[in-house]
Amino acid sequence: xxxxxxxxxxxxxxxxxxxxxxxxxxxxxxxxxxxxxxxxxxxxxxxxxxxxxxxxxxxxxxxxxxxxxxxxxxxxxxxxxxxxxxxxxxxxxxxxxxxxxxxxxxxxxxxxxxxxxxxxxxxxxxxxxxxxxxxxxxxxxxxxxxxxxxxxxxxxxxxxxxxxxxxxxxxxxxxxxxxxxxxxxxxxxxxxxxxxxxxxxxxxxxxxxxxxxxxxxxxxxxxxxxxxxxxxxxxxxxxxxxxxxxxxxxxxxxxxxxxxxxxxxx
Ligand code: SAM
Numbered sequence: 267x268x269x270x271x272x273x274x275x276x277x278x279x280x281x282x283x284x285x286x287x288x289x290x291x292x293x294x295x296x297x298x299x300x301x302x303x304x305x306x307x308x309x310x311x312x313x314x315x316x317x318x319x320x321x322x323x324x325x326x327x328x329x330x331x332x333x334x335x336x337x338x339x340x341x342x343x344x345x346x347x348x349x350x351x352x353x354x355x356x357x358x359x360x361x362x363x364x365x366x367x368x369x370x371x372x373x374x375x376x377x378x379x380x381x382x383x384x385x386x387x388x389x390x391x392x393x394x395x396x397x398x399x400x401x402x403x404x405x406x407x408x409x410x411x412x413x414x415x416x417x418x419x420x421x422x423x424x425x426x427x428x429x430x431x432x433x434x435x436x437x438x439x440x441x442x443x444x445x446x447x448x449x450x451x452x453x454x455x456x457x458x459x460x461x462x463x464x465x466x467x468x469x470x471x472x473x474x475x476x477x478x479x480x481x482x483x484x485x486x487x488x489x490x491x492x493x494x495x496x497x498x499x500x501x502x503x504x505x506x507x508x509x510x511x512x513x514x515x516x517x518x519x520x521x522x523x524x525x526x527x528x529x530x531x532x
Contacts, residue, residue, distance in 0.1 A: 273372045273376070274372060274373050274376065276295045276297070277297060278297060279295075279297045279298045279300070279301045279475065279476055280298065280371050280373070280476075281371070281427050281476060281478060282345050282346050282369060282371040282373060282374055283295065283298035283346070283371075283373065284298045284301045284302050284305070284476060285316060285345055285346075285423070286298070286345070286346045286348070287299050287301075287302035288302055288312055288313050288315075288316040289313075289316050289317070289320070289348050289349075290313075291346060291348060293346050293373065293377060300475075301472075301475045301476050304471055304475060305468060305471060305472065308464055308467045308468045308471055309464045309465075309467075309468050309519065309523070311518070311519045311520035311523065314520040315504075315520050315523050315524055318504040318505050318520065318521070318524065319422065319423050319454055319504060319524055319526075320348065320349070320350070321504070321505070322422075322454060322504045322505075322507050322526050323352065323355075323420070323422050323452075323454075324350055324355050325507065325508055325509075325510070326452050326507070326526075326528055327339065327352055327355040327356050327418070327420075328355055328356075328359065329508065329528075330418050330450055330452075330528075331355070331356045331359040331360055331363060332359045334450065336356075336363075336416060336417075336418045336450060337360055337362065337363050337364060337415070338363070338364045338365075338410070338411050338412065338415060338416070338417045338418065339352050339353075339356055339363065339364070339365045339366070339417070339418045339420060340366050340368065340407070340411055340417055340418070340419050340420065341365060341366065341367045341368065341420040341422070342368045342395050342401075342419065342420060342421050342424055342441075343368070343369055343370075343395065343421065343422070343423065343424025343427065344367035344368060344369050344374060344378075344390075344420075345369065345374065345423070346373065346374055346377055347374075347377050347378055347381050351367075351381075352365050352367070352420065353365035353367075353382075353385065353387070353388040357385075357387065357388075361387075362387065363387065364387050364388070364410040364411060365387065365388045365389075365410075366388070366389055366390075366391060366406070366407050366410050366411055367388070367389070367390040367391070368390075368391045368392075368393050368395070368401060368407075369390070369392065369393075370392065370393070370394045370395075371392075372392050374390060374392070375390045375391070375392045378390035387410065388410075389406050389409070389410055391404055391406045391407060395421075395424065395428075395437055396428065396432055396437065398437055398440045398441055398444070399440070402441075402444050413444065413445065413446065414446055415446065416445075416446060416447075416448035416449045416450070417445050417446075417449045417450075418449070418450045418451075418452060419441050419442075419445060419449065419450070419451050419452070420452045421438065421451065421452070421453045421454075421490075422452060422453070422454045422526075423454055423455070423524075425438075425453065425455050425482075425490065426455050426456040426478070426479060426480050426481065426482065427478040427479065427480075428478070428480065429478070429480060430480065434490070435489050435490060435492070438451070438453075438490050439492070439493075442493060442494065442531060445531055446531075447531055447532060448530070448531065449530070449531045450528055450529065450530050450531075451490075451491070451494055451528070451529045451530075451531070452526070452527075452528045453487075453490050453491070453526060453527060453528075453529075454504060454524050454525065454526035455482060455487050455490075455524065455525060455526070456468075456469075456479070456480070456481040456482065456523065456524060457481065457482065457483070457484060457487065457503075457522065457523055457524060457525040458481045458482060458483045458484075459519070459522055459523065462519055462522075462523075464519065465481050465523060466481070468481065469481040484501070484525060487501060487525055488501060491527065491529040493531070493532075494529025494530060494531055494532075495529060495530045495532055496527055496528070496529050497527070497528045497529070497530060500527060501525055501526070501527035502525065502526070502527065503516060503521045503522045503524070503525060504521070504524050504525070504526045505521050506521070507526055507527065507528075
């Protein structure tokens with residue numbers, strides 16, 4: 267359980283802390299656990315889905331650091347520190363890799379600071395991606411990210427926390443326009459499954475209890491990659507993105523509920 271602090275409201279659930287419950291973390295409160303339990307009652311696979319999301323994050327960061335020579339990672343909506351974070355994966359390959367974690371929830375900064383105390387190449391910033399201009403201009407971001415060199419912009423499990431009227435597609439466009447050619451965008455998102463009413467029920471529950479949780483169709487998700495060259499194997503269920511072990515059954519909800527992919531700015 268986390269210590270309470272005036273900056274950390276404990277009476278309302280937050281996405282970062284509900285996700286921490288799913289991952290088996292300890293940085294959450296009763297209000298967060300109540301939302302997580304209600305979600306799990308609708309879709310018991312959510313714990314596995316969260317693990318699939320972490321696993322693709324590890325594969326993509328490793329691939330981009332090792333094979334594409336990416337040395338800068340802007341991890342937007344990074345969430346609470348958990349097992350194997352972006353900087354650990356990237357800096358295992360290149361100790362000089364720079365990683366900036368950004369999250370709207372101040373609890374992420376509170377916990378990140380302690381972990382990163384002696385890591386000069388990594389920082390945590392509290393900011394809202396709905397104001398990308400502010401975020402990109404922050405001195406803490408500019409201190410570690412050189413926008414003249416390719417960047418990996420990570421939007422992993424965050425865009426479903428933006429409502430349609432918050433225009434997530436336009437936010438991605440602003441970010442894309444600010445990055446140099448050769449930059450990568452790595453996006454994962456909840457997916458509406460035509461044959462699984464749970465995906466609709468989950469959206470309703472999350473919108474009611476958490477205030478965010480937009481489950482989008484594959485066609486809607488594809489628009490986030492406008493103007494980018496999508497790397498093989500495409501925009502796919504998370505476990506199918508360059509798996510290290512064969513996926514024996516790709517028909518289950520835990521495999522299909524989240525979709526992800528990596529796009530390169532030409
Ligand atoms: N990226 C991590 C992962 O995939 O393992 C964590 C994903 S977690 C489900 C979503 C995170 O996005 C939460 O930590 C939440 O606080 C953050 N978030 C939601 N809306 C945001 C916004 N407008 N700006 C910045 N962060 C936001």
